[in-house]
Every structure is written in C-alpha cells, then in structure tokens.
Amino acid sequence: xxxxxxxxxxxxxxxxxxxxxxxxxxxxxxxxxxxxxxxxxxxxxxxxxxxxxxxxxxxxxxxxxxxxxxxxxxxxxxxxxxxxxxxxxxxxxxxxxxxxxxxxxxxxxxxxxxxxxxxxxxxxxxxxxxxxxxxxxxxxxxxxxxxxxxxxxxxxxxxxxxxxxxxxxxxxxxxxxxxxxxxxxxxxxxxxxxxxxxxxxxxxxxxxxxxxxxxxxxxxxxxxxxxxxxxxxxxxxxxxxxxxxxxxxxxxxxxxxxxxxxxxxxxxxxxxxxxxxxxxxxxxxxxxxxxxxxxxxxxxxxxxxx
Amino acid sequence: xxxxxxxxxxxxxxxxxxxxxxxxxxxxxxxxxxxxxxxxxxxxxxxxxxxxxxxxxxxxxxxxxxxxxxxxxxxxxxxxxxxxxxxxxxxxxxxxxxxxxxxxxxxxxxxxxxxxxxxxxxxxxxxxxxxxxxxxxxxxxxxxxxxxxxxxxxxxxxxxxxxxxxxxxxxxxxxxxxxxxxxxxxxxxxxxxxxxxxxxxxxxxxxxxxxxxxxxxxxxxxxxxxxxxxxxxxxxxxxxxxxxxxxxxxxxxxxxxxxxxxxxxxxxxxxxxxx
Numbered sequence: 069x070x071x072x073x074x075x076x077x078x079x080x081x082x083x084x085x086x087x088x089x090x091x092x093x094x095x096x097x098x099x100x101x102x103x104x105x106x107x108x109x110x111x112x113x114x115x116x117x118x119x120x121x122x123x124x125x126x127x128x129x130x131x132x133x134x135x136x137x138x139x140x141x142x143x144x145x146x147x148x149x150x151x152x153x154x155x156x157x158x159x160x161x162x163x164x165x166x167x168x169x170x171x172x173x174x175x176x177x178x179x180x181x182x183x184x185x186x187x188x189x190x191x192x193x194x195x196x197x198x199x200x201x202x203x204x205x206x207x208x209x210x211x212x213x214x215x216x217x218x219x220x221x222x223x224x225x226x227x228x229x230x231x232x233x234x235x236x237x238x239x240x241x242x243x244x245x246x247x248x249x250x251x252x253x254x255x256x257x258x259x260x261x262x263x264x265x266x267x268x269x270x271x272x273x274x275x276x277x278x279x280x281x282x283x284x285x286x287x288x289x290x291x292x293x294x295x296x297x298x299x300x301x302x303x304x305x306x307x308x309x310x311x312x313x314x315x316x317x318x319x320x321x322x323x324x325x326x327x328x329x330x331x332x333x334x335x336x337x338x339x340x341x342x343x344x345x346x347x348x349x350x351x352x353x354x355x356x357x358x359x360x361x362x363x364x365x366x367x368x369x370x371x372x373x374x
Numbered sequence: 375x376x377x378x379x380x381x382x383x384x385x386x387x388x389x390x391x392x393x394x395x396x397x398x399x400x401x402x403x404x405x406x407x408x409x410x411x412x413x414x415x416x417x418x419x420x421x422x423x424x425x426x427x428x429x430x431x432x433x434x435x436x437x438x439x440x441x442x443x444x445x446x447x448x449x450x451x452x453x454x455x456x457x458x459x460x461x462x463x464x465x466x467x468x469x470x471x472x473x474x475x476x477x478x479x480x481x482x483x484x485x486x487x488x489x490x491x492x493x494x495x496x497x498x499x500x501x502x503x504x505x506x507x508x509x510x511x512x513x514x515x516x517x518x519x520x521x522x523x524x525x526x527x528x529x530x531x532x533x534x535x536x537x538x539x540x541x542x543x544x545x546x547x548x549x550x551x552x553x554x555x556x557x558x559x560x561x562x563x564x565x566x567x568x569x570x571x572x573x574x575x576x577x578x579x580x581x582x583x584x585x586x587x588x589x590x591x592x593x594x595x596x597x598x599x600x601x602x603x604x605x606x607x608x609x610x611x612x613x614x615x616x617x618x619x620x621x622x623x624x625x626x627x628x629x630x631x632x633x634x635x636x637x638x639x640x641x642x643x644x645x646x647x648x649x
Contacts (some may be wrong), residue, residue, distance in 0.1 A: 117476060120632070140378070140476045148474035153464030158398040171384070171477040173376050210471070311490055 069096040071218050071249040072117060076142055079112050079273075081272045089126070094266075099240070100249040101260040103364060110253040111151055113270070115223050117251065118148050119221035120291035124209060129220055145174050147206050147216030151223050151253075164195060167210055172214030184242075187207045188237050200227045208236060218249045220335025237262055255273035257360040269364060271371040277363075284363050291332040292362050293339065296351040297323045313342045319365065327360055380406040388477075388485025393492055396455070404467040406455055408495050410447040412588065413567070414501060415438065433599055437512065438569070441521075441597035443466045445500045445590045446566045449557065451494035452529045456486060456536030457543065457553035465633045473631040483629070494529045501518035511597065518607040521596035527611050528589040531618025535585075538621040541628035560586050567570070586607055602624065 072094040079087040084120050085110045102110045115121045118130050119135035119142075125237040128135060130323055133142040155164055162178060164318075168222040182188050191196060195206055204227055206345045211219060223241070239252060253291055260267050260280045268368040269277040277284060299321065301309055306325065311318045314335050316327040329335045343350045379387075396402055417439060426434045463469055472482050505511030539556065543549050561567060563577045564587035573581075587609035595601045636643040 120470065120473065125427070138473075140478060143474065144378070144476040146474075147469075150467065150470065152467060153471040154468040155471065156395060156468060158395055163394075167387070168475060170379060170387055171475050171481075173378055214475070288604075311480070 070094070071096045071098070071131060072100070072129070073129045073249060074113065074117070075127045076118065077113065077128055078124045079109075079116060079121065080124045087116070087123075088128050090267050090270070090273070090275050090336050092278060094249055094251055096249055097244065097247045098265045099244055099252060099263050100195045101254075102251070102253045102270055103257070103260050104253075105255070105368065108270040109273040110270055111222055113149075114220055114223045114251060114253055118146070118150075118220055124343065127359060145217045147211040147219040148220070149211040149221045149224050151226075153207070155203070155206055155210065158194060160194050160207060160298075161194050161198075161209075162191045163205065163212055168210045169213040175217060176213050176215055181209045181213050181365060184212065184239050184259055186232070195330070201232050202227055205232070205236070208239070210244065211243055211264045217249060217308060218251070219243065221250060223253055223255070225256065226256075233259070237321045237324055246343035258362055261360045268362070269367050271368050273358050274371070277367050283362050285360060287363075290328045290330045290358055291324055291355060292358050293332055293335050293353075293355050294324060294326040295339070295353040296348065297325050298343070298346070298348045300346060326362075328358055328366060381481070384477070384481050385488065386482060387487040391483045391493065393545065394488030395403055396459075396489060396493060399459075402455065402459065406451050406493065407447070407500070410443050410450065410497065411504065413553045414443050414504065414509075417443070422509060428600065430600060433512075434510065436505070436509050437597060437599060438594065440509070440511050440564050441566075441594035442590045443567075444501040444505075445593035446561060447497035447501050448494040448525060448529050449532050449586060449589070450498050452490040453532040453536040453539070453635070454553045454557055455490050455493065455535060457539040457556075458514070458549050460486065460540035461543045461549040462542075462546040464630065467633050469631045470633065479629075481601060483537070488535070490536070491529045492584045495525070498525065512599070514599070516603075517596040517601075520605040520607075521593060523606070524589070524592045524596065524611065527614055528593065530591070531585060531621065534618045534621035534625055536621075537625035538605070539626070541630060543603050545583075545634045557586070560584055563587070565590050583612045588613050 070093050074093065075091045077087050077090045078085065090109065090113055092100070104110045109218070112121065115132055116123050117135055118305065119138040122136050131142060131145055133139060135142065136158060140221060144146050161182065165178050165181050169178075170182075176184075178191070182191055185208045187202065187205050187209065190202060195203060200208065204224070208224060211221070212253055224240075228236065237259070240252075244250060250263075252260070252263060264281060266278065266280055266286060268275050277287075291312070297303060297306055303320065306320045310320075310325055310327075314327050314329075315338060316329045316335055319326045325333060336353075339350060339353070396406075418436055422434065422436045424440060425432050426435050436591070460469075469482075502511065502513075508514060539552065543552050560581070563573065563581040564584070565581075567585070588607075592607040592610040592614075595607060596605045598605070
C-alpha cells in the first residue's frame with residue numbers, strides 16, 4: 069500500500085519554481101527522507117502534503133486523500149512536526165499535551181508521550197522556560213500524541229544535542245516498528261542514513277536522485293581521497309593545480325582537499341609522487357569509502373553544473 | 375476507534391484554554407481588566423462627588439459614567455484583546471500548529487471568541503460590583519435585561535470586529551499599535567471618558583459612524599436614572615449588530631493561519647534572480 073504519493077508536483081511563486089516537477093511515493097510503514105540544502109524545496113513539498121500550501125499543479129495524496137481539502141478524517145491520522153511553529157509557552161508540558169491530545173480520536177496518554185520524547189522531568193514546567201532542544205521535543209510530542217498513521221518530520225532534530233538526537237532516532241525507529249509511515253526532511257546525512265529506508269535528494273526544486281542509502285552510495289560513489297592543502301599551493305589555484313596533479317576533479321573547502329575517484333590507488337600514487345617531488349608532507353592524507361555525504365555533495369554539484 | 379469529541383465539549387475546552395492562556399499573560403490582564411478599573415478609581419477621585427441636579431432629582435455624577443466604563447471594558451476584552459492576541463499567536467506559529475490537528479477551524483475561532491466574551495463578562499461584573507460596593511452605584515433591576523442584551527450584542531459584534539482587524543494586521547509587532555490606535559481616539563469621541571454636548575460637530579459625526587458610541591450610550595442608559603422604562607435602545611442595537619455582521623464577513627474571508635512572511639517572496643525571489 070502507498071501512504072504518500074506525489075506526482076509531477078509544482079509550486080511556483082511567480083518566476084520562482086520552489087518545487088519543479090517532483091514525483092515520489094512512500095509505502096506504508098516506510099521511512100522516506102528528503103535531503104537537500106536550504107531552499108531546495110523540501111519544506112515546500114512537505115507543507116503541501118500537510119495541507120498548509122496549495123500546489124500550483126500536479127498531484128499529492130496522503131492516505132488516498134487530497135491534503136488541500138484539509139479534511140478532519142485525514143488530519144486525525146497524520147502527525148505534523150513543522151520546521152518552526154510555536155506552542156503556547158505559558159502552558160506546562162502537561163497542559164499542552166493534554167490540550168492537543170483532546171482533539172484526536174485515538175490518543176496517547178501523557179505518560180507515554182513524555183516518556184517517548186524524554187520529557188519526563190519537565191512535565192510541569194512551562195514550555196516557555198524549556199531549552200530550544202527540549203522545546204523541539206515538545207513539537208515531537210505533539211506530533212505523535214494523536215497516534216498518527218503518517219508522520220511528517222520537518223528537520224526534527226535541528227538544535228538537539230547528540231544524546232537527544234540519538235534518542236529521537238530511537239523514537240522514530242520504535243514508531244516505525246508500529247507501522248507508522250514517516251516522511252522526514254533533513255540536512256543531516258547521518259540522520260538520513262540511520263533512519264531512512266529510502267532517500268530522495270532535492271536540489272533547486274527537483275528530485276535529482278532517489279534510492280536506499282546503500283544504493284545511492286553504490287551508484288555514484290567511488291572512494292574519497294582527501295588531504296589538507298599544502299602551504300605551497302595558493303587556495304585560489306588549488307582546484308586547478310591539484311586537479312591536474314591528481315587527474316581528477318577536486319573539491320576544496322577551507323583547507324580540505326577532496327577528490328572522489330574510481331581508482332584510488334593511482335590517485336594516491338600521483339598525489340604522493342607529486343608531494344615527494346615538491347619535498348612536502350601531505351597532512352591528513354586519508355582514503356575512505358564515499359559516504360552519503362559525498363554522494364550528496366557530488367549530486368548537488370552535478371545538478372548545479374550547466 | 376472512538377469518535378471525535380462532541381462539539382460542545384470541544385468549544386468548552388477551547389474556551390477554557392483561551393481564558394487560562396489570557397490569565398497567564400500579565401500585560402493582557404493589565405490592559406484589559408485593570409486599566410479600566412484604574413480609570414474608575416481616578417474618575418471617582420477627581421470628580422466622583424459632584425452631583426448632577428435635574429428637575430427629576432439629583433444623583434452623583436458617577437452614576438453617569440460607570441456604565442460607560444464597563445462597556446469600554448467589554449470592548450477592550452473583545453475587540454482590543456482579539457486584535458492583539460490573534461496576530462501574536464499567528465506569528466508564533468501556534469495557529470499553524472492547530473491547523474495541522476483535526477480541530478475544525480470554527481472550533482478554534484469559537485474558543486477565541488467565547489473566551490473574549492467570558493473575560494468581558496468578568497470585567498463588566500467586576501466593574502459594576504466595584505461601582506455598587508465602593509461608589510453607591512444604584513442598579514435598577516428593571517433595566518438589567520436590556521443591559522444584558524446590549525452586552526451580548528456588543529461583545530458579539532466587537533469580537534467579530536476584533537477578529538476582522540486581526541485578519542488584516544500583517545505582523546504581530548504592529549498588532550498592539552493598531553488595536554490601540556483604532557480604539558483609544560475613538561473612545562474619546564464616543565462618550566467613554568468624557569461626555570460633552572458641545573463637541574465640534576465633525577467629531578460627533580465621526581463618533582456616530584462607529585459602533586463604540588452607540589454601544590457605550592446604550593449600555594450607560596441602562597444605569598441612567600433619567601431614562602425611563604426598560605431602556606432598550608433597539609436602533610443602537612441594530613446599528614452595532616450591523617457592524618458586527620460586517621466584521622464577521624471580513625474575519626471569515628481574511629482569516630489566515632500562516633505566520634506573516636511564511637510564503638517565500640522577496641528574499642528567495644531576489645536570490646534566484648542573482649544566480
């Protein structure tokens with residue numbers, strides 16, 4: 069069964085195509101991650117599915133319903149954690165959970181909800197007095213209080229400390245065990261890699277790649293050779309100079325030089341040969357399998373190239 | 375799967391929630407409930423002991439403004455309160471969050487409006503009680519049905535107008551300014567603070583165009599010993615209700631859930647244009 073279906077979705081603001089022909093579908097019980105930079109169209113896509121925005125054209129259905137009708141039956145079955153949305157800061161965690169749960173047909177109890185998101189100790193604190201990360205957990209709590217079949221998580225762990233992130237990953241995984249379908253947006257590749265069954269990469273409003281994290285890594289990948297930029301090379305010339313030395317396309321960010329290559333042995337040989345000729349040491353020389361992050365950077369670069 | 379909660383229980387819960395919320399915002403409490411009371415104390419201290427002498431008898435002047443101040447309290451609890459709070463809640467994203475839940479739109483709005491009416495009722499009752507207990511305000515029970523009906527028509531209409539203005543206000547930061555800038559000057563020419571018969575005629579005309587003056591006068595008449603009978607002012611009530619109907623239409627048509635600036639416009643457009 070398909071829980072979410074998006075077909076040739078467009079959202080235009082005048083000349084700007086925030087979403088420009090996106091299609092994907094998410095099966096029941098699946099975790100699907102939309103990955104992309106700010107402005108890539110992730111939130112716009114999700115907000116159309118949540119019923120907050122109207123698409124310019126194309127179709128979007130959630131559990132077989134058109135979300136723009138915002139009908140009550142559908143909203144009873146979805147949980148939404150918006151990227152940024154307020155919650156009544158003058159109320160305690162207990163009060164907001166009880167208040168929001170009261171409008172659903174099936175609910176989780178207070179103890180269960182605060183236990184799941186890890187706010188047991190803050191139940192009687194006012195939401196306004198919580199830290200940013202704790203407030204984000206309140207968002208999460210209110211997203212799951214109605215026992216949703218489909219959960220939308222728009223950058224759910226932004227602002228979390230590492231322990232809290234892990235904890236909310238565990239939460240999402242335990243929800244999945246209950247058969248909840250999750251559509252997640254994130255910048256964090258480790259988050260997508262850990263949680264998602266499938267990943268869709270968005271750039272400039274288009275879906276530029278889709279697959280399981282493993283498939284994406286397999287499909288493009290290669291091996292990443294990296295080292296720190298030697299002082300003898302000016303940062304401005306680094307890409308050209310080192311590109312010629314390595315015989316591969318080179319990415320330079322700060323002092324980090326990276327090349328993703330299919331035949332790392334020869335690349336490493338060229339790099340070390342050049343360094344010996346120059347009489348310099350290649351600081352931080354590393355050879356590793358491409359991660360989802362490298363795949364992502366390559367994809368985005370490729371999509372931006374004319 | 376159980377059913378959705380009944381409409382009645384939903385509205386009661388939403389109303390309770392909004393009243394509780396209101397009670398925890400000190401600035402709202404002060405401006406809505408405390409400030410009119412402070413005015414009552416000041417008015418009484420300044421000229422409460424003067425008497426109004428007519429051929430039908432003589433009454434302390436406070437008999438002629440306590441009702442007006444009570445009406446103003448009702449307006450500040452509905453119109454000013456809603457025009458202030460709704461845009462703030464909208465910009466915080468609270469409205470958007472509720473939009474994601476199965477609570478129907480009307481259910482949320484009903485909670486807002488009923489809470490304003492409950493707060494208005496509390497404010498008016500406190501004001502009149504203080505008037506009776508501390509300042510010998512005399513209550514003519516025969517006129518209380520008219521006072522109650524006038525109150526209901528007034529708060530219903532001013533709540534609708536508050537929602538309409540809230541829908542037209544762009545950002546939360548301008549909400550309080552707009553709410554006060556519209557109601558305070560109008561109050562001065564609507565017989566709330568000062569009643570004069572020799573105001574410039576254009577001010578009288580402006581006052582007559584808006585619903586505040588008819589409401590204040592109709593409510594004050596229910597405490598005016600010079601007014602005979604039941605004190606129903608049907609003409610004023612129809613006029614106020616007409617404004618309320620207009621407010622409802624605008625409020626329903628223009629109501630927004632989204633915080634201001636949520637739809638990408640200027641910035642994203644510019645960035646795209648430069649790349």
